[in-house]
Each structure stands twice: as C-alpha cells, then as structure tokens.
Amino acid sequence: MQQQKKRIAIFGSTGSIGTQALDVIEANPDLFEVEILTAHTNDELLVQQAIQFNPNAVVIVDERKYEKVKQALASTDVKVFTGEQSLEEVAAFDTYDMMLAAIVGFAGLKPTLKAIENKKAIALANKETLVVAGDIVMQKAVENRVPVIPVDSEHSAIFQCLVGEARNKIDKIILTASGGPFRGRKPNFLLNVKRDHALQHPNWSMGAKITIDSATLMNKGLEMIEAKWLFNLAPEQIQVVIHPQSIIHSMVQFEDGSIKSQMGLPDMKLPIQYAMAFPQRIPNNFPRYDFKKINTLTFEEPDLKTFRNLALAIDALAKGGNLPCIMNAANEIAVWAFLRNRVGFLDMTDIIEKAMNHVKFIAKPTLDEYLESDAEARNYTASLIQM
C-alpha cells in the first residue's frame, strides 16, 4: 500500500535548518512534500525554493520584497503572503500535517502557538519558543494533543534515548556542549574577540545567532530551559558537560544508574529527518561515525566563571517565571549588537544581567505578560546599547 506523504510547512526555510530540511525532503520524495515555505528577507532563495518544491503558499515577511516575489512566482500556483501577521495566517491553514519551526528567535513563538492551536504536529528547532513561554506552549500542546518533537540535536538525542522508556523515571539528563571556539579561554582573551572569530564554530555550521550563543555558552543555557519544558524536568535534573568532539549528542541517566546516549557525527540532517519521519527511521547516505577515526571522546566541567551567560541561564532556569523570557530578549539584542561590532564579547553578559535585574519579575505570567516582558527587556537593552 502506498504511504500518504507528510505535508510539511517550513517556517524559516531560508535558514540553516530550513535548507537542510529541504535537502531531506528532496532525498525522500515518497515520504514528504512541501506545503508552506516562509522567509524573512531572503526573497531570492525563497523564490528558488518555491520553484523547486511547488508549495501551496510562501511568506516573505519583509513587505519591501513582496512585489518581487509575487512577480517571480506569477506563472506558478504558489500563493504569496507578506508581513509578520501572515506567518500566523498561514500557520492556521488546514492543508499541512507538520510545522518545522525553524525561524530564529522570539519571532517563532506566535506562529508555533498558532500551529498548535490548529492541531498540527511540531518539529521544533526554534528553542527560543520554549525559553520565552515554555509552560504555555507545552500546556497548549497537551490540550490540543499535538506532539512537539525536538530537532535541536541534544534534545533529539534525549528524545531518542527515551523511546520505549515511558514507564521509567529519569534520574537526570546530561546535555553535551562543544565548548565553542573559545573553550579553555579566559576573560582577558575574550575581552578582545571579534565576530568573525566567534562565528567559527569548531563542529557545526549554523546560523549566526546560534553560533554566537554557542561561543558564549548561552546556547547551552537556552537548551537547559528547553529541556525542562520538553521533558518535564526539575532544574537539578539537568546537567551540562563539555564534550569537545560533539559525537555524543546528549545522555539520559535512569533510576538504576544506567546511562543511555545517542551518538553520531555532528550533522543536523539526522535530527531534522528523525523529527519529520518519527516514529519511522529512514535510510540515508549521511557520513557515518567511525570509531577508528575519532577514537578519543573527552569530557570537562563548564567554566561558569568565564562563560557567565551559562550561569545567568542556570539562575533563570531556577527562578523561572518571566526571567528566561527577559534573558532571551536581552540576549537577542546583545547578540545582534555584537554581530554589528557595537558591543564587545563580554559586554553581552553585562547587558543581559542588567536587563534581568531591571525588568519586573512575574512568577506566573500570562501570554500577554510574556510578550510585555519581552518588549520591555528589548527596549531596556536597546537603551543600554544606545541603538
């Protein structure tokens, strides 16, 4: 019997995750088809993708690019939308089965919530969605019986380790971190590092924002908060260990002390494919890990005194409320400014810490309060940088 194709809506199709997802779809035309593609500014790539994959609809968020995209797709059946609100509009369509949430940052939150309300399965790359409003997102997913399948490599690893373990209690999870390009460095070195150096991740090729987050270890802090919501864990059940080779993608320790890990070469196509095809595993020709070639796997404690962003995130995880949301907003602005050489590497931490102390703490925020906290933290952070 022929299997029905899964109709995928890729939000953020022009990014690192989005383009790799399209590679997976191209390699598996019997399993997947593209229903929606969205981009922020990259109209040329979006048009190219639309011509190749023939979706029902595309969104170009940047309204200045709308006419150009419309013209380029005039001879096709592809519907073209523009503006920020159109992301939610197309997320409410009935014509897709799964959203791949691959927009970067806070901008991914509202369309993902809309897809959940629309009862669509979520393959979640956009970790900021859970950092900002994890309680509300996961609660809505339960209410609407929507699976949220992680794409982030560490969380995909944990998810894979938990298959078949529904009855068993987790003792703790161990998130692995590469340590980024500045592993082992001290503040006197970090004081002067510039964007181009910070953008050189040792193991992964990713978008600019997450690459800077990896260099500051904020990425691991965001991932601790992401893990709390995905796997319903207490803060003390989430541990971080530096593993410079990025071969073990993360681990779960159970009550009996047994530890399961998921391993492989650092390649995001695998967790993307796993989330899109779940519960099926599908064959591929991705390069395989060879124990003879990389035969030393090492582990270290993270240096929280030097990489203070991770310490801030651990604090936000412990205190909860709107603090992770405030931290995330300040971090997005700080990274944006660092990428434009407006602030130094270590300034980012000072800026985030100030915002976390400035914006009023709310223990159990509503969605509107999360949105307000985000806006307030952004305004305050921008005023510090004098943007």
Ligand SMILES: NC(=O)C1=CN([C@@H]2O[C@H](COP(=O)(O)OP(=O)(O)OC[C@H]3O[C@@H](n4cnc5c(N)ncnc54)[C@H](OP(=O)(O)O)[C@@H]3O)[C@@H](O)[C@H]2O)C=CC1
């Ligand atoms: N890259 C990776 O390997 C991994 C990424 N992730 C997470 O996945 C998410 C995506 O990361 P990545 O692919 O690296 O990011 P990229 O920067 O490469 O891509 C981001 C995508 O989001 C779009 N976008 C950016 N801003 C907006 C906005 N305001 N509104 C709507 N769309 C927007 C971009 O559009 P355009 O390009 O057209 O401007 C692009 O399609 C992040 O949350 C990241 O943390 C998690 C694990 C690994």
Ligand SMILES: CC(=O)[C@@H](O)[C@H](O)COP(=O)(O)O
């Ligand atoms: C590929 C992926 O999931 C990234 O989040 C990656 O883990 C970043 O590497 P770090 O471990 O350096 O943060």
Ligand SMILES: [Mn+2]
């Ligand atoms: Mn990750």
